[in-house]
Amino acid sequence: MAEPIPAPDTPPRLPPPPFERINDFPDGLSPMLVKELRQGLRTQTFVVLFLSLQAVLAFLLLIAAPIADTNAPAKAGEAVSAIIFCVYALGILVIQPLRGISAVAGEIKQNTIDLMVLTRLSAWRIVSGKWLSIMSQSALITLAILPYLILRYFFGGMQLFAELALMACLLIVSGALTAFTIGMSSGSALLRGLIVVGGSTFMMGYVLFGLSQQIPYLIEVLSFTRSDQSLTLLAVLAIALYACYFFLEIGTTSIAPASENRATRKRLIGLAVMVGSYLLLHPVGPEPALITALIIAGCMALDLFSEQVKFPSVVCRRFVRLGPFGRVAGRFLYPGWATGALFFCGITLILFLLIYMTNPDPKQFSYAAIGLGTLAFPAALLQIFARKSSNLFSFYSTLLVLCFILTCIVFTIHGTASGSQFLWLFSFIPASLLPIVSQTSPSPEQSTALLLSFLVPGIYLLFLLGRAFSHLMALSGMESQALADLDEKTS
Numbered sequence: 001m002a003e004p005i006p007a008p009d010t011p012p013r014l015p016p017p018p019f020e021r022i023n024d025f026p027d028g029l030s031p032m033l034v035k036e037l038r039q040g041l042r043t044q045t046f047v048v049l050f051l052s053l054q055a056v057l058a059f060l061l062l063i064a065a066p067i068a069d070t071n072a073p074a075k076a077g078e079a080v081s082a083i084i085f086c087v088y089a090l091g092i093l094v095i096q097p098l099r100g101i102s103a104v105a106g107e108i109k110q111n112t113i114d115l116m117v118l119t120r121l122s123a124w125r126i127v128s129g130k131w132l133s134i135m136s137q138s139a140l141i142t143l144a145i146l147p148y149l150i151l152r153y154f155f156g157g158m159q160l161f162a163e164l165a166l167m168a169c170l171l172i173v174s175g176a177l178t179a180f181t182i183g184m185s186s187g188s189a190l191l192r193g194l195i196v197v198g199g200s201t202f203m204m205g206y207v208l209f210g211l212s213q214q215i216p217y218l219i220e221v222l223s224f225t226r227s228d229q230s231l232t233l234l235a236v237l238a239i240a241l242y243a244c245y246f247f248l249e250i251g252t253t254s255i256a257p258a259s260e261n262r263a264t265r266k267r268l269i270g271l272a273v274m275v276g277s278y279l280l281l282h283p284v285g286p287e288p289a290l291i292t293a294l295i296i297a298g299c300m301a302l303d304l305f306s307e308q309v310k311f312p313s314v315v316c317r318r319f320v321r322l323g324p325f326g327r328v329a330g331r332f333l334y335p336g337w338a339t340g341a342l343f344f345c346g347i348t349l350i351l352f353l354l355i356y357m358t359n360p361d362p363k364q365f366s367y368a369a370i371g372l373g374t375l376a377f378p379a380a381l382l383q384i385f386a387r388k389s390s391n392l393f394s395f396y397s398t399l400l401v402l403c404f405i406l407t408c409i410v411f412t413i414h415g416t417a418s419g420s421q422f423l424w425l426f427s428f429i430p431a432s433l434l435p436i437v438s439q440t441s442p443s444p445e446q447s448t449a450l451l452l453s454f455l456v457p458g459i460y461l462l463f464l465l466g467r468a469f470s471h472l473m474a475l476s477g478m479e480s481q482a483l484a485d486l487d488e489k490t491s
Helices: 031-042 044-067 073-098 103-109 113-118 123-154 160-184 189-221 227-255 263-281 286-304 313-320 324-333 337-358 362-385 392-416 421-425 430-437 444-473 475-490
Strands: none
Touching: 031 044, 031 123, 044 073, 044 123, 073 123, 073 160, 073 189, 103 123, 103 160, 103 227, 123 160, 123 227, 160 189, 160 227, 189 227, 189 392, 227 263, 227 286, 263 286, 263 324, 263 337, 286 337, 286 362, 286 392, 313 324, 313 475, 324 337, 324 475, 337 362, 337 444, 362 392, 362 430, 362 444, 392 421, 392 430, 421 430, 430 444, 444 475
């Protein structure tokens, strides 16, 4: 028999060339980010936006160069900068954030949350993956627009670092707005409609008519020549970063299981940011510091007054392990609007203490009380009319927006009418007392307004604490159950 012919040895397979190894996303990225980014880059919204921005900028800059005034190249350069930044801001401050308005709502409507959880994706990774996908596309738009600044260089007078920093700051603000729409996408259709119509209209009007006039001032601030402006910029960036985290947490909480306690971290981080931003901005002025602190308190109030009060006893285990201190801390840090109302009272005391330590002016105390009362008023209405609703977040947010609109109407009517009788009629809205409190000359009317600015918010807070009393008393039983479970587990 003939001997079998041995098969020739096949050479080992060579590794693919480098350009073939980068045709896909690396394995280290989150699968949620990869899924959303693949889908987002293929959507008509992104493709049309990307190509439209390129076409508009190319056309505007091509016609701007020939018609530029050669006797004043600096003004022509400022006009070119205004064109670039306005078109850029229109894309990443208006259109891109609106793409997140149905991010969480779409997954809830299609019942795909449970399927993604089965793949061991946590609620935070799901929401943050959607945010990172939109922000990656916004970053791609930013990189594509950077070459247009080359033409700006030929006109002279360009501050390269400041203008690049302005583009980076607008990208950070875009991240905060995108996180806001993603977090709010878990709300009702009415709330999302108000955001789409009202928010997009406001931002588009600001970009088209306000941003172009503020670009020279913003570039001056980003030059870091004045300490007060630099502190203000740092505070604004800190607020934007906190807003990114907070609203992503809002979206995460809406789809996370009830046994996952996300309230404690949100409240402690929000409190730290509020105190830090107040102390950082106080050298600039007491008014900016107080306004910033109230904005952060308003963000926290969206969560404090809208969390469901029921949660499993397993949440209490980490607190009961700390003994009496943990039980006391739990009254402020457990999930639910009941502990949220108590935590809001703690925020009020801390803010008053900061004002007392830095600028003990009665008007500052009154302004703080009016701002906090404006946040407590919708919460009191929520407990009267919709306390059993399954979507407290949407109700509270809608009531807060309606109160803001009503306050603007009251201020408009007061501006056209003589006297303050109309303001006293709406004194149950704490913000309506603001024109009287802010009068420069003291008067008996102002003294009465100062008293009401503390009395009205105090009534709302006492009402909220009264409604929360029964829920706070029920926490002792849950802690006993958690302690029994721990003893059974260790035995």
